[in-house]
Amino acid sequence: MNINNIKKEFPIFDEKIQNNDLVYLDSANSSQKPKVVLDRINDFYSKQFSNVGRSIHYLAVAATNLYENTRTSVQKYINAKDKNEIVFTKGATEALNLVANTLGQAILKPNDEILITELEHHSNYVPWHFLRKSKNIKIKFAEINEDGDIPIENIEKEITDKTKVIAITHLSNVTGAVLPIKEITQLAHSKGIVVVVDGCQGGPHLKLDMQDLDCDFYAISCHKMYGPTGLGVLYGKKKWLEQLPPYQGGGGMINDVKKDRISYGELPNKYEAGTMATAQVIAFDQSIKFLESIGIENIIKHEKELIEYGQEILQKNNSVKLIGNPKERGGVLSFTVEGVHPHDIATILDETGVAIRAGHHCCQILHDKLGISASARASLGVYNTKDDLDKLNEGINNCKKVFDLK
Amino acid sequence: MNLKELYQEIILEHGKNPRNLRKTDNFNKDAKGNNPLCGDNVHVYLKLNDQRKVEDISFEGSGCAISMASASIMTDLIKGKSDNEAKEIIEDFLGMIKENPDLKNKILKEDDKTKLMCLSGVKQYPMRVKCATLSWHTLVSAMENDGKRVSTED
Ligand SMILES: Cc1ncc(COP(=O)(O)O)c(C=O)c1O
Numbered sequence: 001m002n003i004n005n006i007k008k009e010f011p012i013f014d015e016k017i018q019n020n021d022l023v024y025l026d027s028a029n030s031s032q033k034p035k036v037v038l039d040r041i042n043d044f045y046s047k048q049f050s051n052v053g054r055s056i057h058y059l060a061v062a063a064t065n066l067y068e069n070t071r072t073s074v075q076k077y078i079n080a081k082d083k084n085e086i087v088f089t090k091g092a093t094e095a096l097n098l099v100a101n102t103l104g105q106a107i108l109k110p111n112d113e114i115l116i117t118e119l120e121h122h123s124n125y126v127p128w129h130f131l132r133k134s135k136n137i138k139i140k141f142a143e144i145n146e147d148g149d150i151p152i153e154n155i156e157k158e159i160t161d162k163t164k165v166i167a168i169t170h171l172s173n174v175t176g177a178v179l180p181i182k183e184i185t186q187l188a189h190s191k192g193i194v195v196v197v198d199g200c201q202g203g204p205h206l207k208l209d210m211q212d213l214d215c216d217f218y219a220i221s222c223h224k225m226y227g228p229t230g231l232g233v234l235y236g237k238k239k240w241l242e243q244l245p246p247y248q249g250g251g252g253m254i255n256d257v258k259k260d261r262i263s264y265g266e267l268p269n270k271y272e273a274g275t276m277a278t279a280q281v282i283a284f285d286q287s288i289k290f291l292e293s294i295g296i297e298n299i300i301k302h303e304k305e306l307i308e309y310g311q312e313i314l315q316k317n318n319s320v321k322l323i324g325n326p327k328e329r330g331g332v333l334s335f336t337v338e339g340v341h342p343h344d345i346a347t348i349l350d351e352t353g354v355a356i357r358a359g360h361h362c363c364q365i366l367h368d369k370l371g372i373s374a375s376a377r378a379s380l381g382v383y384n385t386k387d388d389l390d391k392l393n394e395g396i397n398n399c400k401k402v403f404d405l406k
Numbered sequence: 407m408n409l410k411e412l413y414q415e416i417i418l419e420h421g422k423n424p425r426n427l428r429k430t431d432n433f434n435k436d437a438k439g440n441n442p443l444c445g446d447n448v449h450v451y452l453k454l455n456d457q458r459k460v461e462d463i464s465f466e467g468s469g470c471a472i473s474m475a476s477a478s479i480m481t482d483l484i485k486g487k488s489d490n491e492a493k494e495i496i497e498d499f500l501g502m503i504k505e506n507p508d509l510k511n512k513i514l515k516e517d518d519k520t521k522l523m524c525l526s527g528v529k530q531y532p533m534r535v536k537c538a539t540l541s542w543h544t545l546v547s548a549m550e551n552d553g554k555r556v557s558t559e560d
Contacts, residue, residue: 074530162506338421343444344413347531351409359444373445373468402413403471 001298007383009034020353023388028173028379030223038284062072070285072218083269087234092200093123095234100127102244110136113162117142119172136226148175148324158203170202175324176332184394187212205331227287228280248273274389310389332379334377339405341378412527421471426464426481435551439544450544458489477541
């Protein structure tokens, strides 16, 4: 795997960002886009555009086929059993809201418990909180250990007769911990508990195999997988998607509409109301082809090397404190620097073209638990190199200079 | 862009050793503010006496160098002023950060104005403007004492 060639596929790296070469370490937030994806969007709009699924003219039929091709590509990429288990959404956030809302409508009863973890992103907490308000559902948090991992015992401990759903991240966007979803699912299913996985960070960094994981739902964020913004995927087992009620109402999701009754469409249309992010869906096929052309095994190997290198140099830097030391870490290095607030770190790094994120990364529960209000986070993509991590480290040393620290 | 302009000596010094970082005894006005984007938070306490003069002002909270320095300098300059003077200074400061090249008020001495102008470096860093203004907005709400929580996202 030749990183320089891969990097060349991303036009943004030809740009000067405030006169600097870009060192992009914010892919957990959103990844950069390869040219094939950008070209596909442009080509579709310039040469093939039509809305999908409605008209019967040539362009409409062709666009519908392209749109459905991506569904099949996603199905294969994540090894789902059935094409109709793939629902397009506007992002992982909408996918998680869809699941919480429809399980809330159809399955959950007052005093039922949802088990989430202290690692969850706000988008895998707030949608469940809505049910706490509207249906008096209880939310419990499985605790992290001192390494920023969630051992399965910490999940088992919180399960009661009332636990109906476990909603859990595959890979923490702060500690980088990879959670044992397959084992957690086995445990949950042995007790009749539904498993909802926030796969936002799993998508770009891990091999996705729905039939192996066996979880009931898995939310994907396409813009973190070298794909366009405004697009997510909800994988849901067919038995659930068939059984649960629709989420949004409108065109495309209906079967028959009368003044006194409405019947809904079949899967996957049932969950795709209104005009969808057509161009994004069609372009996302190129993101999958891009990932396949490199091979997820190669991506995992490359990122593992980078993570190990990053951990090594940051651990040697005596002002840096890494957040978490999980057994298996993917894609993310969060840290604090003694004497320099994360925002100041981000501003100073930005001055040399090093783009990181500072803040709570939508994980306030975790930061409260760690006793800090913010952290700095460097996160990786296929285009990163050891050189990028050296520049990160130099930037951190520069922060110390600006702040006159040893 | 110039880091030296953003992180001037005075800012770094106030950021490291913030003045009035404590809770005023017997405060009679206070308000909390936060920046939901980054999790920074501040709690401003105020003691206004019968002549409507700021007898004491202090703050608690955590944040970046800019936000800590801004709160520190603010509390230093507002102490001892009448509530009307304080309002004028706040308005002037927020106006300067937003669009005016200089401070216009006649209340502050020149060297105090220089201190405030050190915060003008954030104008080149739009993402950092909120860091400099959070404590000031929170002070406004403390003076109005409507008990409302200030959020920079409003
Ligand atoms: C772990 C995690 N969950 C959820 C989200 C939200 O995803 P989206 O932007 O697709 O709505 C993100 C991205 O910020 C994330 O990192």
